[in-house]
Amino acid sequence: xxxxxxxxxxxxxxLVIAAVAVLGVVASPYRTDIRNLFTVGFFNTALTLAVPITxxxxxxxxxxxxxxxxxxxxxxxxxxxFTSVLVTGTTVSTVGADNAVWLGLLAAVVVSxxxxxxxxxxxxxxKADQIIAGLAIWFVFLGLAPFFSRVYWGQxxxxxxxxxxxxxxxxxxxxxxxxxxxxxxYPTTYLMLIIVPVAWYVLKFTSFGMWVRASxxxxxxLDTAGISVNRVRYASIMISGALSGIGGAAxxxxxxxxxxxxxxxxxxxxxxxxxxxxxMGNYNPIGTFGAAALFAGLDAxxxxxxxxxFDIAPELFGAIPYMAVIVVLVFFGYTRxxxxxxxxxxxxxx
Amino acid sequence: MSHSxxxxxxxxxxxxxxxxxxxxxxxxxGDIHVIxxxxxxxxxxxxxxxxxxxxxxxxxxxxxxxxxxxxxxxDAIDEGIGMIHQHFKLVGPMTVTxxxxxxxxxxxxxxxxxxxxxxxREVREISERYGFDIDPDAVVEDVSVGVRQRVxxxxxxxxxxxxxxxxxxxxxxxxxxxxxxxxxFEELIDQGKTIIFITHKLDEAxxxxxxxTVLREGRNVTTLPVExxxxxHLAELMVGDEVLLELxxxxxxxxxxxxxxxxxxxxxxxxxxxxxxxxxxxxxxxxGIAGVDGNGQSELSDAIAGLLDADGGSVTFDGEDVTDWDxxxxxxxxxxxxPPDRQEQGLVMxxxxxxxxxxxxxxxxxxxxxxxxDELAEKIIEEYDVRTSGTGAPxxxxxxxxxxKLLVGRELERDPKxxxxxxxxxxxxxxxxxxxxxxxxxxxxxxxAVLLISSKLDELQQLSDRIAVMYEGEIIDTVDPETVTxxxxxxxxxxxxxxxVSPNSDRGEGTSQTAGIDGESE
Numbered sequence: 029x030x031x032x033x034x035x036x037x038x039x040x041x042x043l044v045i046a047a048v049a050v051l052g053v054v055a056s057p058y059r060t061d062i063r064n065l066f067t068v069g070f071f072n073t074a075l076t077l078a079v080p081i082t083x084x085x086x087x088x089x090x091x092x093x094x095x096x097x098x099x100x101x102x103x104x105x106x107x108x109x110f111t112s113v114l115v116t117g118t119t120v121s122t123v124g125a126d127n128a129v130w131l132g133l134l135a136a137v138v139v140s141x142x143x144x145x146x147x148x149x150x151x152x153x154x155k156a157d158q159i160i161a162g163l164a165i166w167f168v169f170l171g172l173a174p175f176f177s178r179v180y181w182g183q184x185x186x187x188x189x190x191x192x193x194x195x196x197x198x199x200x201x202x203x204x205x206x207x208x209x210x211x212x213x214y215p216t217t218y219l220m221l222i223i224v225p226v227a228w229y230v231l232k233f234t235s236f237g238m239w240v241r242a243s244x245x246x247x248x249x250l251d252t253a254g255i256s257v258n259r260v261r262y263a264s265i266m267i268s269g270a271l272s273g274i275g276g277a278a279x280x281x282x283x284x285x286x287x288x289x290x291x292x293x294x295x296x297x298x299x300x301x302x303x304x305x306x307x308m309g310n311y312n313p314i315g316t317f318g319a320a321a322l323f324a325g326l327d328a329x330x331x332x333x334x335x336x337x338f339d340i341a342p343e344l345f346g347a348i349p350y351m352a353v354i355v356v357l358v359f360f361g362y363t364r365x366x367x368x369x370x371x372x373x374x375x376x377x378x
Numbered sequence: 379m380s381h382s383x384x385x386x387x388x389x390x391x392x393x394x395x396x397x398x399x400x401x402x403x404x405x406x407x408g409d410i411h412v413i414x415x416x417x418x419x420x421x422x423x424x425x426x427x428x429x430x431x432x433x434x435x436x437x438x439x440x441x442x443x444x445x446x447x448x449x450x451x452x453d454a455i456d457e458g459i460g461m462i463h464q465h466f467k468l469v470g471p472m473t474v475t476x477x478x479x480x481x482x483x484x485x486x487x488x489x490x491x492x493x494x495x496x497x498x499r500e501v502r503e504i505s506e507r508y509g510f511d512i513d514p515d516a517v518v519e520d521v522s523v524g525v526r527q528r529v530x531x532x533x534x535x536x537x538x539x540x541x542x543x544x545x546x547x548x549x550x551x552x553x554x555x556x557x558x559x560x561x562x563f564e565e566l567i568d569q570g571k572t573i574i575f576i577t578h579k580l581d582e583a584x585x586x587x588x589x590x591t592v593l594r595e596g597r598n599v600t601t602l603p604v605e606x607x608x609x610x611h612l613a614e615l616m617v618g619d620e621v622l623l624e625l626x627x628x629x630x631x632x633x634x635x636x637x638x639x640x641x642x643x644x645x646x647x648x649x650x651x652x653x654x655x656x657x658x659x660x661x662x663x664x665x666g667i668a669g670v671d672g673n674g675q676s677e678l679s680d681a682i683a684g685l686l687d688a689d690g691g692s693v694t695f696d697g698e699d700v701t702d703w704d705x706x707x708x709x710x711x712x713x714x715x716x717p718p719d720r721q722e723q724g725l726v727m728x729x730x731x732x733x734x735x736x737x738x739x740x741x742x743x744x745x746x747x748x749x750x751x752d753e754l755a756e757k758i759i760e761e762y763d764v765r766t767s768g769t770g771a772p773x774x775x776x777x778x779x780x781x782x783k784l785l786v787g788r789e790l791e792r793d794p795k796x797x798x799x800x801x802x803x804x805x806x807x808x809x810x811x812x813x814x815x816x817x818x819x820x821x822x823x824x825x826x827a828v829l830l831i832s833s834k835l836d837e838l839q840q841l842s843d844r845i846a847v848m849y850e851g852e853i854i855d856t857v858d859p860e861t862v863t864x865x866x867x868x869x870x871x872x873x874x875x876x877x878x879v880s881p882n883s884d885r886g887e888g889t890s891q892t893a894g895i896d897g898e899s900e
Contacts, residue, residue: 233491235483242469242480249467252431253481253533254452367470 041359065332068208071325075209076282078317078324079220080105080295083275084302085309085316086227087268091144093231093311094264095244095257097158097370100147100165101272102299107143108136108276109294110173113287114180117189125190129281132189133216137273143169144269148262155372166299174289184289191285192216216278220317223271227313240264244366247373257373272299297346304353310363323349381443382407382541382572383428388437390423397423399596400437405541405589407442410563410573412583415593416616416670416833421576422464424593425543428574429461430454441541460534461543464550466526470519475501477518478533504535508565524555531562542566543574548582560586578616578670580609580872592616613868627819627840633661636696636796636827637682643690644677651677653851654691659796664818664828666842666859668835670871674851675831676718679800682829683715684708696795709738714794716786718801718831720778724785727774731755731766734773735788758787763813779810786814790821797821800831815841835867849873 084101091098116132123131143165150161174184181187192214201211210221231237239260242250247257279294280287288294301323302316309315330345357363383405390398398420405411415421426432428439430448439446441457448454451461468477479497486493501514510528518526527547534542548556563573563586577583583590584604591601592615599615637659644652652674659665669675680686682693684705692701695713705715717723725734732750735758736743743749755769762783766776773781782802789797799818803811818841821828832838838845839859846856847870855870866876 229491233494235485235492238472238476238480238483238492241472245469245471246467248463248465249469249477249480252429252451252461252463252467254450254455255481364471 037359041355044355044359065329065336068205070328070332071209072212073331074321074325074328076214076217076278076324077327078321079214079216079278079282080275080298081302081305081320081324082220082224082317083271083278084299085305085320086224086313087271087275088299088303089306089309089311089313089316090227090231090240090264090271091268092306092369093244093366094240094261095247095366095368095371095373096148096151096261096265097162098144098147098265098268099159099162099300099303100144101268101302102295102297103166103169104140104143104269104272105276105279105295105299106166106169106173106293108140108273109280110169110176110186110276110287110289111139112136112277113186113189113280113285114176116281116285117186120190128190129192132281133274133277136277137270140273140276141266141269144265144272145262147269148265151265151372152258152261155374158370158372170293173287173293177287177289186287186289188285189281191280192282214278214282216274216282219274220278223274224313224317231313236260236263241366243373244369247368251373251375257375261373275302301349304349307353307363308356311366323352381405382441383574384440384443385424385428386438386440388424388427388439389435390420390427390432391435396596398427398434401593401596401598403591403598403601405572405574408567408570408572409588410567410575410586412587412590413574413576413593414578414580414583414590414612414616416578419578419593419616420596421578421593422545423596425461425545425574425576428454429459429543455537455539458538458540459543460531460537460539460541462527462530462534462545462547464545464547466530468518468526468529470517472518473514474512474516474518474521474529474532475514477529478514478536480533482537500536501532504532508532508535508562508569510562522555523550524552524558527551527555527559528562531566540570541572541574543576545576546578547575548577548579556582578872580612580616580869580874583607583612584609609869609874610865613872614865616868616872630662630822632663632843633825635659636661637829638694639678639682639691640694641691642678642681642688642693644674644681644686645689651851652681655848655851655853657846657853659827659829661795661827662822662825663844664822664830664842666838666845667829667831667848668838668845668867668871669833669848671833673848673871675848676800677851678848679715679798679829679831683713683798685715706738706741709792712793712795714789714792714797716789716797716799716802718804720781720785725773725781728772730772731759731764731769731784734784735791737788738792754791758784758791762787762817779806782806782810782814786817790817794826796827796829798829798831801833802830803832803834803837811837835864838867839864847871 084105088098088101112132112135115135116128119131120128147161147165150156151158177184177186194212194214197211201207203211231240239250239255243257243260250260251257276295279298302320305319305323306316308319326345326348330340330342333340381404385401385403387400387402388398389400401420401424413421413424423432427434430451430453433449439448446457469480475494475498478501483492484496484500485491498514505512510532512525512528512532518529531542547559551559566573575586584607587604589601589603590607590612592599592612594616635658639655639657642652642655643650655678657665667675667678677686681688684703684707688701692699694700695708696711700708700711721727726737732752732755735755736749736751740749752769758764759766759769764776764780764783764787766780773784776784786802797818802818803814815837818828818830830838830841842859844856845859845862845867846853847867849871850873854873854875857866870876
């Protein structure tokens, strides 16, 4: 019975994908244009754009796996993006551009981790509703970052500051195609490429990873095994903060070198797309990276299409990740949300 | 004989409840020590104290003669104590091995990753040593309850437990699984372990125990070796023999059949909670339902009252088939319900008296009229002796007894034909109990009827014309409160059929039991 409905659902899902493919065929008269679109430079750009989404997503999945749904990562990205520009801009005259960007990155990680710690205290110490606390974190930084922009720079958008340079790794970067894609990148992109497999390994093969998974599925099991559920949850939330810190800094220091405070700020929903990415990736860091890369590719594609004069609404592209996650959650249904995610845990309850 | 565990004068209170009242206990090394008692007798609390989940208010714990203080389960684990909880503490999507080593994982040579190979080998080793047949790579949520329990036991053994506490381990098992669990016990004892086994089932205690400790209402009634115990004696000790207040339940003629329950079934996802219950209640009669909590009484009363859907069978009330009626319709038809939990189900704690007394009638208020009835509230306060500061005081400002009187008053003031009262005097003082008993007797005097569900035997014997005993969803016997002894009731409640079937008893087959107790009425 259940198998059957799952099968029909999967069929509908495939149908949706087929419909998208048909759209592609409709676009086939522009075949040569399309070939010009998907250059190695395009993929390299997509990889850069994937960094904040991936890191926010991997951080968020650690938090949620431990039982704390952290939708505040959007706010943490904003805090990190702002801090990275502020610290880079103010230290550049004393330490030089090369060091200032690293100081900016470090400061972003510190501020974002502290923001996450605040979220953790609200949820764990004061047992607030996780979703409401997460929304609060988002709104607080959505308001504070543009405010401090005005305080420091007298305007809502910061001036341009120094940025990271793309580093070509000797020898490896000379491999045709792959060398340009993987080995000529910003430091933050390399960090992401290291963090994703490490995060996967830690979650799957280490004690801490096991505790994180147990904490979100059946915290009593962990508690009675003598491991503090709250400590595991604090640690996981702070990981989400640290990774969001790198992601937020990547958004400014590995691109334009500017914090934009207008509207949804420069972050513009990437934290939420990060959540979508880990849901699509079924809480697997590597799957999360895959989904994030897909969304980043769509983003890059949209920009490219505009450049070659293809007038397509960017809002429509912006909605694709969210539509995609609905299709995945409803029709494929393999995403398994941790059993006790969203529930505060009190030790000693029976 | 050396004692591996000695608890002395353990006292543990929760707000408003004394769960353990100076309980002392000593468990011999290598013994199976059974802790026997009804639900709420304080068995689990005592064991959670021993396992470091609760800190006692006073009293001492000695392990192998040394005084210990357990601030967390980790401290107890370090002293070789392992606990297998009634509700398994297992992570469903993880494998058997992962669950067993959780929190004490062996690490690989780099000290970073978990060495799953070693873990799997160790799990297989202990599993074989105790004769368990378990696949270390099976995912826990895919295996049977019996296997999960073994995983829990292995978890404790993996951590080096010498003293195993099992909290109602048989509650979730099939008879076959129970038998093999007892074989596991033997294996564990052979390997030098000590077992503390918590249960409320007499025959299980008699089967496996070396010593039996009986707890009742948070106190240690007695500890005795199994050779000196008999089922009857244990049942008496469990249930107790409190001095009853004598009530004047004068004989009363019975009228027409008011409520007929025929082959009623209630089930949730995977278990049957009420299994083919038949009963009848006549006008002017009180039918008592006895049973240890959790044997289907609350589901039975909820199903009759229209709060739960029946999965089979029928309910006829006042000549009409009301099986599918909801609470509102039954309420309007004259079936009142005094729910077991006055604070969660009976009253709205933040509402004042005037608001609480209209609950159940609120739909009769036209839009725009104030949703309260102070006149009725005044009347209930007066007639039911509710001690309160006034009709405008919120229900939460009242004591438990006065909340209950307000609730009983509200339900009885509707002039119902039948009152279902579920544990109407739980947790009340003697004065309030007496008052509520008097009210229920007056319902019966007025040729109306009462269906009384209670875990208090004295209450049932004082108020009922007949007592039906529920066990595991079935009515296993119906007895005459005048002639039945508390011991017999205790045995029935523990699932043991009486060997000498009293002439008045009725096994609840068909609807032929209308005669009730012949000698007493008519």
